[in-house]
Amino acid sequence: MSDGAPAIAVRGLTKRFGARTVVDSVDLEVQPGRICGFLGPNGSGKTTTLRMICGLLIPDAGEGEVLGLDLKTQRHKIKQQIGYMTQKFGLFGDLTIRENLEFIARVYRLDRKRERVDAALARLGLESRADQLADKLSGGWKQRLALAAAVLHEPRILLLDEPTAGVDPKARREFWDQIHTLAREEGMTVLVSTHYMDEAERCHEIAYIAYGVMLARGTTGEVIAGSGLHALLGEGPDADRYASAIEAQPGVAMAAPFGTSLHVCGLDPAALRAAVAPWADRIVFSETEPSLEDVFIHLMRHAPDHSVLESA
Structure with missing residues (x-):
């Protein structure tokens, strides 16, 4: 990969399963050391896209480079430089934390195995639980172990598929602190799929895919501005009851x-003001910024669900 080249650069990425197009001509570019949030409703092709990028699936169409390596012809070399954390905990429940990491080190044929495992335990705060069985860990501790395993071989790209689903807020915060440390101190490029808007806002940039089609791309501010939405905040007694x-x-x-307040969005600010006018005697409406969640819901409502159309 030459200096200044993207860590991930794919163009027209397409994947079909039978007659159904799961990923449809997706373009995505992520620079080294950046954290890109991958958003979209369930069934939109996020996981399939991640699997194509890391070489687990072969695209039916499209092209691209990952770390300067051809996505189709150099998949084996790409896999060696990528860490992938799946949605479901995939390590061995009947092995301890240390034993799991030692197994991963052997799989990758790493040198200095004990040193690397000790460093991973320390970095993710797992030292005190190193001899605990993985099956006995809570969701947050399993998440730490999975992350330790994903980065043990010091990959240059980290792919995370909804890594914090079902994890408490404190564990989620600590996880994201670790991700930012990896990007900042080790230059690791991170592509993470998530449904949590607060997590998306912690990314350097976001990409929104709906039913296989990329609909929005950029920083949070750019995506919100590009949506064309305007928002009003309604405050007053029982304001929330007038939403419908x-x-x-x-x-x-x-x-x-x-x-107890109300968030109202629309594309035309004048029409939006006219729409809420009948309630102006009991609710005070003031201009506010649309949230990323507003944009997410708006895009999702207007994106055609091809999986439904094709199965009909």
Whole structure:
């Protein structure tokens, strides 16, 4: 990979399973040391895209380079330089934390095995539990072990497939601190799929895919600005109870309660103001910024679900 070249650069990436197109001409570029959040509803092709990038699946169409290596012809070399953390915990429950990491070290034929395992245990705070069986760990500790295993061979790219699903907020925060440390101190490039908006906002940039089609790409600010949405915050007694009635008005894309307040979005600011006018005597509406969640829901509502169409 030459200096200044993207760590990941794919163009027209396509994957079909039978008559169904799961990933449809996806373009994606991620620079070295960047954390890219991969968003989209379930069944949108996020996992399939990750598996094509790391060489586990062969694209039906498209081309690209990962770390300067050809995606189709140099898959074996790509696999050696990628760490992949799957949705489901995939290590051995009847082995201890240390034994799992020692096994991974042998699989990769690493030198200095004990030194590397000790370093991984220390880096992820696993030393005190090194002799505990993996099956006995909580979700957060299993997550730490899985991350330790994924980066033990010092990969240059880390792919994370919904890594924090079912993990408590404290463990999620600690996990993301570790990810940023890996990107900042070791220059690791990270592509992570997630449904959590707060996690997406911690990424350097995001990519939104819906039913195989890339719909948005850029920093959080760029994606929000590019959506064309405008938002109003409604505050007043029982404001949240009017969400359904306001959402039914022309010019309103969505209206959602947030606690006792109301978040109203639309594409035309004048039409949005006109839509909420009948409630202005009891709710005070002020302009606010659309959230990433607003954009996510808006894109999802307007994206055709090809899997439904094709199975019909």
